[in-house]
Structures are given as C-alpha cells and as structure tokens.
Amino acid sequence: MSDTLPFLFELGVEEIPHWMIEPALADLDRLFQQFLNQNGFQAGAVRLDGTPRRLVLRTELPERQEDRREVVMGPPQKAGPGAAQGFARRNNIAVESLAVETTPKGEYYALHRTVTGRDTRELLADALPAIITKLPWPKAMYWTGKGQLTFIRPIRWIVALLGDQVVEFGIADVKSGALSRGHRRMGADEIAFDHTNYEERLEKNGVILSAAKRRKRIQDGIKKLLRGTGLKLVADDALLSDLVYLTEFPTPILGEFREEFLELPAEVLSTVMRHHQRYFTLNDAEGKMAPRFIATMNMKADRKGLVKKGNERVLEARFNDARFFWEQDLQRTLEQRVADLASVTFQARLGSYLEKTTRVERRVSEIGTALGIDASFAVRAARIAKTDLTTEMVKELTELQGVMGGLYARKQGEPDEVWQAVYEQYQPVSMEAPIPASKSGQLLSLADKLDTLESCFSIGMIPSGSRDPFALRRAAQGVVKILVEGRLRLAVKDLRPDLYEFLLDRARYYFKDVRGFAYDELNAVLAAQSSDLVDVEARLIALKQVRQTENFEALASSFKRIRNILRQTNAPGIGVNESLFEAPAERELHLQLSKVLPHFQKLRVDGDYIRALFAVSTLRPAVDAFFDQVLVNAPLQEVRSNRLDLLNWLLVQVSSIAELSEIVTSSTSE
Amino acid sequence: MDTFQQTIFKLKQFWAKHGCVIQEPYDVEVGAGTMCPETFLRVLGPKPYSVAYVQPSRRPADGRYGENPNRLYKHSQLQVILKPAPANVMDLYLESLAAVGINLDQHDLKFEEDNWESPTLGAWGIGWQVMLDGIEVTQFTYFQQCGGVDLDLVPAELTYGLERLIAFLQDRKSVYDIEWVEGRSYGDVRLLEEQQFSVYNFEKADVKMLWTLLDLHEAEAQRLIDEFKGLGDGQEHDKRRFPLLAAYDHVLNCSHTFNLLDARGAISVTERVGVIGRVRKLAVGVATAWMEQQALLNAAPVEVAQ
Numbered sequence: 016m017s018d019t020l021p022f023l024f025e026l027g028v029e030e031i032p033h034w035m036i037e038p039a040l041a042d043l044d045r046l047f048q049q050f051l052n053q054n055g056f057q058a059g060a061v062r063l064d065g066t067p068r069r070l071v072l073r074t075e076l077p078e079r080q081e082d083r084r085e086v087v088m089g090p091p092q093k094a095g096p097g098a099a100q101g102f103a104r105r106n107n108i109a110v111e112s113l114a115v116e117t118t119p120k121g122e123y124y125a126l127h128r129t130v131t132g133r134d135t136r137e138l139l140a141d142a143l144p145a146i147i148t149k150l151p152w153p154k155a156m157y158w159t160g161k162g163q164l165t166f167i168r169p170i171r172w173i174v175a176l177l178g179d180q181v182v183e184f185g186i187a188d189v190k191s192g193a194l195s196r197g198h199r200r201m202g203a204d205e206i207a208f209d210h211t212n213y214e215e216r217l218e219k220n221g222v223i224l225s226a227a228k229r230r231k232r233i234q235d236g237i238k239k240l241l242r243g244t245g246l247k248l249v250a251d252d253a254l255l256s257d258l259v260y261l262t263e264f265p266t267p268i269l270g271e272f273r274e275e276f277l278e279l280p281a282e283v284l285s286t287v288m289r290h291h292q293r294y295f296t297l298n299d300a301e302g303k304m305a306p307r308f309i310a311t312m313n314m315k316a317d318r319k320g321l322v323k324k325g326n327e328r329v330l331e332a333r334f335n336d337a338r339f340f341w342e343q344d345l346q347r348t349l350e351q352r353v354a355d356l357a358s359v360t361f362q363a364r365l366g367s368y369l370e371k372t373t374r375v376e377r378r379v380s381e382i383g384t385a386l387g388i389d390a391s392f393a394v395r396a397a398r399i400a401k402t403d404l405t406t407e408m409v410k411e412l413t414e415l416q417g418v419m420g421g422l423y424a425r426k427q428g429e430p431d432e433v434w435q436a437v438y439e440q441y442q443p444v445s446m447e448a449p450i451p452a453s454k455s456g457q458l459l460s461l462a463d464k465l466d467t468l469e470s471c472f473s474i475g476m477i478p479s480g481s482r483d484p485f486a487l488r489r490a491a492q493g494v495v496k497i498l499v500e501g502r503l504r505l506a507v508k509d510l511r512p513d514l515y516e517f518l519l520d521r522a523r524y525y526f527k528d529v530r531g532f533a534y535d536e537l538n539a540v541l542a543a544q545s546s547d548l549v550d551v552e553a554r555l556i557a558l559k560q561v562r563q564t565e566n567f568e569a570l571a572s573s574f575k576r577i578r579n580i581l582r583q584t585n586a587p588g589i590g591v592n593e594s595l596f597e598a599p600a601e602r603e604l605h606l607q608l609s610k611v612l613p614h615f616q617k618l619r620v621d622g623d624y625i626r627a628l629f630a631v632s633t634l635r636p637a638v639d640a641f642f643d644q645v646l647v648n649a650p651l652q653e654v655r656s657n658r659l660d661l662l663n664w665l666l667v668q669v670s671s672i673a674e675l676s677e678i679v680t681s682s683t684s685e
Numbered sequence: 686m687d688t689f690q691q692t693i694f695k696l697k698q699f700w701a702k703h704g705c706v707i708q709e710p711y712d713v714e715v716g717a718g719t720m721c722p723e724t725f726l727r728v729l730g731p732k733p734y735s736v737a738y739v740q741p742s743r744r745p746a747d748g749r750y751g752e753n754p755n756r757l758y759k760h761s762q763l764q765v766i767l768k769p770a771p772a773n774v775m776d777l778y779l780e781s782l783a784a785v786g787i788n789l790d791q792h793d794l795k796f797e798e799d800n801w802e803s804p805t806l807g808a809w810g811i812g813w814q815v816m817l818d819g820i821e822v823t824q825f826t827y828f829q830q831c832g833g834v835d836l837d838l839v840p841a842e843l844t845y846g847l848e849r850l851i852a853f854l855q856d857r858k859s860v861y862d863i864e865w866v867e868g869r870s871y872g873d874v875r876l877l878e879e880q881q882f883s884v885y886n887f888e889k890a891d892v893k894m895l896w897t898l899l900d901l902h903e904a905e906a907q908r909l910i911d912e913f914k915g916l917g918d919g920q921e922h923d924k925r926r927f928p929l930l931a932a933y934d935h936v937l938n939c940s941h942t943f944n945l946l947d948a949r950g951a952i953s954v955t956e957r958v959g960v961i962g963r964v965r966k967l968a969v970g971v972a973t974a975w976m977e978q979q980a981l982l983n984a985a986p987v988e989v990a991q
Contacts, residue, residue: 029775030813032798067796154800156811156827158770158839168811169827171772188772199779200789261795292819310819312793322793325818328858332755339753363958 019075020178021210022139025195026070026147027172033260035167036065037226039150043072046146054080054138064224066263068196071224073213076139076177080132089113089124099124139182143175147186159187172196179209197221198263201314221315222263229259236267237295237309244269246297246305254289261293262313270294270327274306276334279341280422286412287333292326340407348427349420352402359404362485365470368401374470375400378462385505393458396436399424400459403437417441443496445489446529450497457501464490464497465510472514491521495548499525504547522548526555535679536562542674550622557624558673566635567628571678573638574669577662578676580647588660595657600637600644605661607637612668624672631669638665689865692785692851693739696763699784700737703777705765708738713934714941717742717803718764718844722933725806728768728828729972730979731837737765739847743941745948748883751876754859755849758882759875763845770827770841778825778843782817786854793818801826805940805964807833807972810842822850832972833965886948895949899942903963906935910970913978925981929974936967 031039040063051058056076064071089102092115102124103110116125148164155165164187175182175191184191195206195213197220208216214224223229233255237248258265276284281304288294294308310326317323356369365371376397383390403409403420412419421438429437432455439456440463443449451457467490471477478487495518498505507518519541526532532555540554561567596602611630618627647662649655669675687695701707711721718724718740727734740762748758767774783789796813801824803809812826824844828836848860848871857863861872909932916924943960946952952960 030796030798154811156829156839157836158827160769160839161835161837169770169772199775199794261797310793313795314793317791317793319791321791322818324856325792325820325853328853328856329818329820331858335754336756339749 019077020135021176022072022074022076022135022182023174023176023210023213024072024143024182025172025174026170027068027174027196028070028166028170029168030067031065031070031167033067033257035153036067036070036260039070039152039167040065042150043070043146046149047072047074050138050142050146054142055083055132056080056135065226065260066222066224066229067261068199068263069222069224076135078178079134080138082132083130085128085130086116087126087128088116088118089126091120092122092124102126136177136180136182139175139177140184143182143191144184144186163187176210198314201264223265226259229262229265230255233258233265233267233311236265240267240269240309241297245300246307247300247302248309249285249296249298251289251295254293254295257293258311262311264313264315265311266315266317267295267309267311268317268323268326269307270310270323270330271307272327272330272334276331276338277304277306279334279337282415282418282422283337283341283408283412284334286415287337288330290414291333291412292330294326294330336411337408340411344406344408344419344423345426349399349402349423349429352405353398355405356401359401362470362476364474368404371466371470372398372401375459375462375466378466379458382458382462382503382505386503388454390455390458392430392432393436393455393462395429396424396433396440396455396459397462399429399433400437400440400463443493446492446496446525450493450500454501457497457503461494461497461501461503461505464494468494468514468517469511472511472517477513477517487517488521491518492525494518495522495525496529498548499552502549504549506547522551526552530555532559535677536673539673539675539677542677543670543672553622554624554672557628558678560625561628561632562678564629564632566632568680570632570635570638571675572680573635573642574666574675574678575680576642577666581659581663581666584659588663591660591664592657595654597649597654598645600640601658601661604634604637604641604665607634608661608665612664615668619672627672634665686855686864687786688867689847689851689855689863689871692854693761693763693847695785696781696845697737697739699781700735700765703735703767705735705737705767708736710738710740713937714743715740715937716744716940716944718762719803719808719842720806720937720940721764722930724764724766724842725808725831725968726930726933726972726975728766728831728836728840728842729834729976730983732979732983733838734768735766737763740764743944745882745886745944748879748886748948750883751861751872751879754861755852757848757860757875758879758886761847763843763847765843765845766840767843768840769838774841778815778823781843782822785850787817796825799824804961805943805968806831807965807969812842817853820849820853822846822853832975833969834972834976886945890945890949892946892949892951895942895946895951899939899946899960902935902938902942903967906932906939906967906971909935910967910974913974921981921985924978925985927974927978929971929978932967932974933971936964936971939964939967 044061044063047061048058059074061072061074087106090098099113100110103113106126108126113124113126116123152167155167157163157165158169170187170189173189173191174193174195175184176193181191181193193207195208195217197203197206197217201221203220206216206220217224223232241248284304285296288296288308294310297305297307297309299305308330312322353369353372356372357367359368361368361371376394379390379393379397383393400420403416403423406419406423409416409419417440418438421434424434424437432453435453436451436455436459439451439453440459442451442456442460451460467485468487471485471487476485497503507515510518523537526537527534536555536558539558540551545551545554562571591605593605596605611634615627615630618630645658647655647658649658697707708723711723715721718738721740723736723738727736741759742762743759745758747756749756771777779789795816797816799812799814801810801812808831810826810828812824814821815823815825822845826842828840828842830836848863851863852860855863861870861876863871865871865874909928913924913927913929943964
C-alpha cells in the first residue's frame with residue numbers, strides 16, 4: 016500500500032443558481048465514489064464544499080492503484096491444443112504458461128497475470144472530465160457553441176491537484192491547473208496555495224468556502240446587529256439557506272423604511288421583503304412588524320453605508336408600487352370584478368374562472384347540504400374567491416393570490432367568515448401546513464380543489480409519473496387533509512371512480528407518511544367498508560391501540576387462518592345451526608360470539624371502535640380452543656358447512672371495522 | 686455626477702472600445718432591445734458580431750400616466766450583444782459598471798438566476814439578473830435559441846435598464862428627477878410622452894383598428910415568408926436579395942400591436958395564447974428563412990457597387 020496524497024478538485028463556474036448547489040455536491044460525491052469503486056480504491060472520507068462560483072471535492076488517495084491479479088478465461092480444453100495456441104498467441108504469452116481452470120461447464124484454458132496498478136493521477140485525468148460531464152443539472156446551457164459541452168453555467172477554471180502535482184486534463188477550452196480564484200471583487204484572480212492552507216488562502220481572498228461557516232456568519236452578524244435594539248428576527252430558514260448559497264462572503268446589514276408603509280398589509284410588506292428582495296423581516300417587542308429589515312451583502316463591510324442606502328431606496332420604490340396597486344385595486348369591489356373573470360382562463364379546455372366560480376359556488380352549497388351545515392358564508396366567499404386574480408397586486412405578487420382577495424374583502428366590509436375563507440382558500444399549501452382555520456375556509460378550499468380535480472380528470476388530465484402540471488396531487492392531498500383534520504364526514508365514494516382511487520392513494524400517503532400508521536393497519540381498514548375519511552382515521556387509531564395487546568395479536572393470526580380456510584370454500588352463509596355442533600369448543604365459540612358480537616355491533620355503530628375491538632379480543636381463548644380441538648374439515652358435509660358458517664359469521668362481523676387478516680403479526684411475518 | 690446622457694455616452698464608449706458596432710435605436714416600436722434585427726437576426730448563424738445600442742422599449746401595459754416614480758411606458762435599454770461571448774465576459778461587464786463610476790468595492794453585487802424567455806420570439810437563454818445593492822440593473826443572458834433556431838455561436842446579451850441604473854447613480858427616488866443634461870430633467874424631456882401615451886394606450890386606442898392592423902401586418906409578413914419559401918433551387922439570386930428584413934419589420938409591428946391590444950384589455954387570456962402563437966409563427970418563419978438566406982450570402986456575398 017503506497018502512501019496517500021491529498022487530492023483537491025475545484026470546479027470554477029460562473030454563478031450557479033443557489034438552489035442547485037447542494038444537489039450538485041451530492042451528485043459529485045456519488046460520481047466520485049463510483050470512480051473509487053471502479054478503480055479498487057477504498058471509499059475514503061470525501062469532503063465537499065460549494066459556493067456560487069465553485070464546487071470543491073477534497074480527499075486522500077494513494078499515489079497509485081494496487082497491482083492486482085487477473086484471470087483471463089480462454090477456450091475449453093476440449094477445443095484442443097490449436098485453440099490453446101491461438102489464445103496464447105493473442106495474449107502474447109507462451110502456450111506452456113497457460114493454466115487449466117475447472118468450472119461448472121468443464122475444463123478451460125486460462126491465463127493468470129498481474130495487472131500493474133496505474134498512477135492515480137492518470138486515472139483521475141481520465142475520469143474527471145467524464146465526472147464533470149455526467150453531473151446532472153435541471154437546465155443546462157451551451158457556451159462554447161452548439162453541440163458542445165453543456166453545463167449549468169460556463170466553466171471558467173479547474174483546479175485538480177494530487178499532492179503537489181496537477182492532474183492534467185482539459186474540458187470545454189479550460190485546462191486544469193493549480194491556481195484558484197478569489198471573490199469577484201475582494202480576491203485575486205490567481206491564488207497559489209497548498210493543501211494545508213487552501214481554505215485560509217481563499218478566505219484571505221474573500222471566499223468562505225464552508226457553507227456552515229457562511230451560515231454562522233450571517234446568524235452571528237444578525238445577532239450583533241439586533242443587540243440592544245429590541246427588535247426580533249422573523250426566522251426564515253429557507254431564506255437563510257438561499258443567502259448561504261448566493262454569497263461567498265455574506266455580511267448582514269440593517270436597513271429601515273418609512274413607518275407610513277406599515278399601513279399596508281403586513282402580508283404584502285413581508286412578501287416584497289422576503290421573496291422579492293431576500294430580506295429578513297423584523298418584529299418589535301410587541302410582535303408587530305418593525306419598519307426595519309436585514310439585507311445580506313456578498314462582501315465584507317458597508318463602510319460608507321452605500322449598500323444600505325441602495326437597498327432602502329429599492330425597497331421604498333417597491334413599497335410605492337405596492338401602495339399604488341393597493342389603492343388602485345380598492346377602487347373596484349371584488350363583487351364588481353366577478354364579471355371580469357369571464358376573460359381569465361382557468362384552463363383552455365375548461366373555460367374561464369367565471370365558469371369555475373359558478374361551479375365552486377354550487378359545490379360549496381352541495382357539500383354544506385351533505386354535511387348538514389349552513390354554508391351561506393362559504394358560498395359568498397366562493398363567489399368572490401378568484402376575483403383577486405384580476406387585481407394589479409396579484410399580477411405583481413402572484414404568491415399572494417387568495418391572501419389578497421381576503422384582505423380586499425375585509426377592507427370592503429365582507430363578514431369575517433367570508434374574508435377569512437377567501438384568505439385561506441389555498442390552504443393547506445403542503446401536507447405539513449395547516450388547513451384553513453375557519454369552517455367556511457375549509458368548505459371553500461375543499462370545493463375548489465374537488466372542482467379542479469374533477470374538471471381535469473374529465474378531460475383526461477390525470478397526473479402520471481412526475482408529470483403533474485396542475486399540481487393535482489397536491490390538490491388531492493389538500494382534500495384528504497381538510498376532510499380528516501376538519502372532521503368533515505363527507506362521503507367521497509360518489510366521485511368518479513378514477514378520482515376516487517386517486518384520492519384513496521393520497522389518503523394512503525397521508526395516513527402512512529404524515530400520520531405514521533403502519534401499512535398493514537391501512538390495508539386492514541381500507542379493505543373494510545368505510546363511509547368517510549374521518550371514520551377511517553377513527554378505525555386506524557383504534558386498531559393501532561388495540562393491536563398492541565397480546566390477545567389481539569394472536570387473534571389476528573387466527574383471522575388469517577379463517578380467511579384462508581374460507582377462501583377455499585364456496586360462499587359460506589352465516590346461518591349457524593346449533594344442533595349440528597359436535598365438539599364443545601364449537602359450542603363454546605358460538606356461545607361467545609352470540610354474547611360478544613351484538614355488543615360489538617352496537618359499539619361499532621356508535622363509532623366506538625376501540626371498545627369494539629377490545630370486545631373482539633376477548634374472543635381469543637374461544638377461537639384458540641376451537642382451532643385446537645375442532646377439525647373444520649369434518650367428513651360430514653353438513654357439519655363442515657356449519658363450522659364454516661360459524662367462522663364466517665365472526666369474520667364478516669369483525670371485518671366491518673377492519674380486515675384483521677391483513678394485519679401482519681409476529682407469527683405471520685416469520 | 687454624470688448626467689443621463691453622459692452615462693450613456695460612457696457605456697457606448699466602453700463597448701466601442703471592446704469592438705462593438707455602436708448602432709442607433711431601431712425605428713420600429715419594440716418591447717425590448719432583443720427584438721431589434723441587430724439582435725434577433727444577427728445572433729443567428731455562424732458569423733461573429735458585436736453590437737451595442739440604446740433601444741427605447743415600449744411596454745404599453747406598464748404605463749402609469751407619469752404618476753409612478755419607477756414605472757414607464759417607454760424605458761431605455763442599453764443592449765449589448767457579444768457574439769460569441771468571450772470567456773472574460775463577466776469581467777468586461779464589471780468593468781463597464783466601473784466605467785460609469787460605480788466603485789465595486791463599495792457596492793454589493795449578486796448574480797441571481799434568471800432565465801430569459803420570449804414566447805413571441807421563440808427565443809430563450811440562460812442567465813442572471815444582476816443585483817446591485819438589491820436593485821436589478823442588468824439582465825445577463827447567454828442566448829441559446831432564437832426564432833426556434835439553435836444558435837451556432839452562443840452570444841452574451843447584456844441589457845442595462847438605463848433609467849434604473851442611472852437613478853441609482855444619481856441617487857434619485859423618481860426616474861423623472863434624473864438629470865438628463867444639466868438643467869433638464871428626465872421629466873422635462875419625457876413626462877408628457879408618458880402621460881399622453883398612457884391615455885392613448887389605456888383609453889383611446891381604437892381596438893377594432895388595432896385588430897385590423899394586426900391582421901394586415903400578419904398577412905404581409907406571412908405573404909413574404911411564403912413567397913421566399915416558394916423560391917426554388919434555380920432562384921438563388923432572388924433568394925439572396927429577398928426583403929426578409931421588411932418581413933421582420935411587419936412581425937415587429939404585429940408584436941407591438943398585440944401589446945397595445947393587451948394594454949387596452951382587449952385580449953382575453955384565452956386569446957392571448959392564440960395571438961402569441963401567431964406572432965411566434967411569423968418570427969420563426971423569418972428566422973428560418975434568414976438562416977437559409979445567410980447561408981447563400983456567406984457562400985456568395987452580394988456585391989457592393991464601387
């Protein structure tokens with residue numbers, strides 16, 4: 016084993032989109048590990064770092080590959096000496112030095128040889144261009160001309176150093192070398208370094224290589240800025256991560272804006288600052304938005320305050336725009352805008368938003384009737400829900416659709432139930448996010464999503480694979496989440512069958528991945544007939560709780576056995592004839608069932624699934640005894656059929672909550 | 686402090702020094718400097734070309750009657766095309782900022798992903814918006830496709846928003862307060878125009894007439910494209926002298942007329958897609974024909990009379 020050498024690879028690129036850097040490093044790691052594997056190197060510790068302008072990989076590698084023994088199989092021995100000679104000649108060795116190997120197919124000529132390990136530097140020089148080329152990007156570009164290499168942005172320099180020697184290769188007009196580059200303005204264009212001082216030299220040249228260090232620099236900087244001000248940072252992890260990968264040397268600064276802008280809705284101010292300007296927002300001691308913000312520069316210091324001033328000016332311009340939109344938009348009521356929706360297309364084949372509005376209004380009212388609740392506020396909300404699409408503010412800040420509608424509705428004196436519903440109509444925005452807090456909001460969101468789903472399905476726009484342009488999966492997830500968490504006992508069975516299946520699929524995902532139910536619990540409950548998803552949830556909770564008891568576990572295995580036995584017979588009935596009983600154990604089971612099942616039935620109808628399943632679990636001794644002492648396959652057909660009916664009675668009853676035979680028990684999983 | 690026009694002079698001089706043809710604005714209404722033939726047609730094909738020009742860019746829907754300090758119906762872009770993009774194009778760009786007096790040691794500069802796409806031109810590119818102290822001052826794009834045609838040489842397109850950049854340089858909160866030349870503000874020069882065109886674009890433009898214009902320009906452009914396509918192998922001479930540039934002017938007229946109709950609220954979202962498709966078809970038609978004509982001209986250039 017030769018000594019190891021430090022290896023450093025730096026790919027210098029024009030500014031890579033911030034959100035692609037971490038995935039690119041993961042891909043680089045994967046491709047490099049493949050290189051290690053293929054060349055017989057131990058997978059070693061690989062350190063990866065990225066900034067907007069560089070992807071860096073560092074590790075230790077042996078100077079050369081180990082020599083290795085190789086066996087080359089030749090012709091079968093029965094092919095004769097002529098074949099052996101040919102094989103030897105092709106491999107440039109004397110026929111005498113061939114060995115004979117015994118394989119399952121017979122005796123074969125073979126040659127053993129030592130393959131000399133190659134220089135690691137050579138191997139890297141061969142492999143690195145391919146690794147660079149293979150890095151996958153969401154959207155790549157040409158820069159040296161049509162048909163040439165594509166990459167996320169132009170590659171401008173490459174450092175590849177093994178020990179103190181350059182791994183020489185070239186790609187797209189760039190040759191690898193030993194010199195790195197600093198920050199665009201705070202660093203040199205050529206930086207000499209060695210493996211011991213790389214990060215230090217970069218830092219002197221305005222580049223903090225480690226993302227963790229950049230993150231900490233932003234966080235510490237903010238703390239320092241806020242010390243003693245009474246201001247509180249509104250945390251925004253996504254924004255923080257964006258800034259970490261938008262900068263090579265981040266420094267936060269504190270800016271301010273005129274207090275009069277606080278008259279605008281906080282939602283608008285916050286969206287402009289966070290989404291459009293990438294500023295953190297700040298609250299005062301009472302938790303209200305303060306007229307301050309934190310911008311993050313890609314440089315060390317703002318000595319003359321010019322950066323602060325520039326950012327303040329652009330923010331003021333944006334707020335001015337927002338105020339203009341706010342005032343402009345309020346000159347027409349949402350009600351007046353309803354007619355305008357005729358010229359806003361929902362989807363080319365599905366008509367306008369006005370048509371959608373009419374459908375959703377009707378649907379809200381139908382859902383209200385089905386649930387037996389007064390939906391008049393929600394119907395009103397549905398009528399004006401989409402009108403904010405015609406406002407200047409939403410055209411400019413599209414992420415505020417719904418929210419703006421709600422704010423305008425409030426300003427125009429719509430009742431709380433109405434404007435809140437409009438405000439919340441796009442919730443939940445993800446599986447983790449909350450559903451609308453108001454009942455009207457839930458109804459509106461539900462009706463809107465069901466309408467979108469049903470309309471799209473009706474013209475065959477059904478998501479497949481990763482293709483889901485209308486985000487129908489998210490809509491369906493929203494439906495599931497609102498139904499369950501809003502406790503809306505709405506039957507979804509009446510939907511078109513493919514949509515019902517689609518929703519069921521999302522329900523599976525929700526209960527399993529979001530709520531943590533086991534897949535067998537889900538299978539058991541979904542196999543039983545359930546009226547709605549709230550009911551499914553109640554059964555799942557009951558099953559999860561009861562299955563942990565010892566009796567239940569054993570009973571579940573018995574149910575599997577019962578299911579198997581019954582599967583092999585023609586549809587059994589449930590008309591048990593007591594006079595046909597022969598063994599005491601079947602008489603006893605029947606007695607127990609007659610006692611327990613009516614009680615179970617009542618509890619089930621009341622929705623008390625936990626107690627119902629506990630009641631069932633008391634049957635375990637009787638069931639066990641039955642299987643110990645009774646031969647179901649009695650010779651006499653009548654007796655046999657009576658026994659099957661007895662088991663079937665039990666199965667049919669209990670399966671009305673959950674198909675217990677679906678439960679994986681320790682005995683069945685072995 | 687430099688005036689509006691001095692900054693423009695400096696930028697032009699900077700790019701002239703780096704080998705650009707300095708062109709004057711194109712004299713057909715366009716929504717962006719990219720649409721001028723100096724960009725749209727010149728980026729096609731294998732011939733290198735570098736050019737810079739100020740292009741007044743008209744976006745009727747952005748008009749605000751001169752009442753909004755930062756929004757204009759007609760703003761000025763300084764458009765730079767470097768075909769092919771040199772390897773140091775980013776450095777050149779930074780130098781150009783220094784050339785107009787921005788001390789980059791004292792200002793924050795970020796390149797944020799912003800890919801550019803023009804559905805009406807069948808064109809797209811990859812690039813950034815350049816943020817200077819949080820203000821977008823330039824759109825930097827590596828062109829990939831134009832008129833539906835893959836580009837042989839990848840040009841860099843730098844589009845400076847002049848009002849925004851110069852308001853920044855002059856530290857003005859309203860573009861109308863920019864000093865155009867000593868003693869005369871941007872407002873003095875342009876406010877009336879913003880007001881009158883806002884009134885026209887939003888209130889007075891005759892929708893029926895605009896639709897007619899759109900149809901006429903479309904028909905004329907299409908007629909020329911079809912005629913070019915109809916020329917056979919023996920008609921190289923006719924192909925070489927064919928007025929594709931005139932056809933393209935009619936495409937630009939279509940595009941501007943479409944923008945006027947849009948500002949007038951006369952185009953529903955459904956129709957919008959359709960009209961964009963019509964204009965794109967023409968743009969692609971001209972670009973394809975242009976490629977063919979260029980191939981002929983490159984093989985045997987038109988002789989210039991002595």
